[in-house]
Amino acid sequence: MPTMGATVPVPGDRLGRTRTVLTHVLVLVTIVVFGLGSWWVSGRHLPLAGSVGTQSSGEAGRYPSDPLAVAEIGGAQENLERVRTVEDLHGVGMLTDEEEREYVRASTERVRLLVANFDQGKATILLARTPDAARAGEGAHALAELQRGYGFDVPVDAGAEVTAGVLPESADARPGGRAHYASGNALVRVGFRGDDSEATREKFIEVLTAQMEVLPPHAQ
Numbered sequence: 001m002p003t004m005g006a007t008v009p010v011p012g013d014r015l016g017r018t019r020t021v022l023t024h025v026l027v028l029v030t031i032v033v034f035g036l037g038s039w040w041v042s043g044r045h046l047p048l049a050g051s052v053g054t055q056s057s058g059e060a061g062r063y064p065s066d067p068l069a070v071a072e073i074g075g076a077q078e079n080l081e082r083v084r085t086v087e088d089l090h091g092v093g094m095l096t097d098e099e100e101r102e103y104v105r106a107s108t109e110r111v112r113l114l115v116a117n118f119d120q121g122k123a124t125i126l127l128a129r130t131p132d133a134a135r136a137g138e139g140a141h142a143l144a145e146l147q148r149g150y151g152f153d154v155p156v157d158a159g160a161e162v163t164a165g166v167l168p169e170s171a172d173a174r175p176g177g178r179a180h181y182a183s184g185n186a187l188v189r190v191g192f193r194g195d196d197s198e199a200t201r202e203k204f205i206e207v208l209t210a211q212m213e214v215l216p217p218h219a220q
Contacts, residue, residue, distance in 0.1 A: 067184060067185065068129055077114060086104055089126075144163035156204070177192045177201060178191045181212075
């Protein structure tokens with residue numbers, strides 16, 4: 001019988017079981033802590049609903065989700081980021097007074113202009129965002145009429161929804177092609193000017209085709 005104040009020894013098998021239980025508890029606690037930490041970190045980076053499969057806009061947003069998406073046509077491109085309104089276009093001087101009035105009549109909210117230089121000549125893509133598809137369509141029709149009046153009346157087959165034409169070889173002007181169409185609420189103008197009629201026509205069709213792939217005619 002142990003005396004008062006003496007230490008009572010714990011049997012070896014009981015001490016071993018105690019250590020085993022403590023070890024299991026520590027392992028479980030560690031697993032729970034790491035699990036909660038992983039959930040917290042991963043949960044903060046879960047994609048928002050509807051964001052799966054979306055692309056961030058590249059250089060100024062060059063994807064179809066961009067209502068003023070410009071095709072990647074290459075060439076030596078001029079820096080025209082400053083051109084954002086019809087007033088800015090007036091400063092550039094690329095439109096006639098009649099054309100400018102049509103953009104104003106279409107209630108243009110924003111424009112985007114790309115000018116690219118190639119060995120064959122110079123390409124221009126002008127996009128204008130309007131309040132709705134109806135105004136974009138009306139604007140494209142009015143500008144197409146002016147286009148024909150300016151001599152771009154040798155037709156280029158780009159589909160029924162696109163008015164595209166080139167200048168006749170007899171014209172007293174550099175060879176050129178021009179097209180207008182509507183894509184949703186965007187009014188699209190594509191042009192090309194060069195020195196050789198055949199090379200100009202081919203490059204014009206190439207640029208127009210590329211732009212139509214990015215902003216299809218009357219796409220909603």
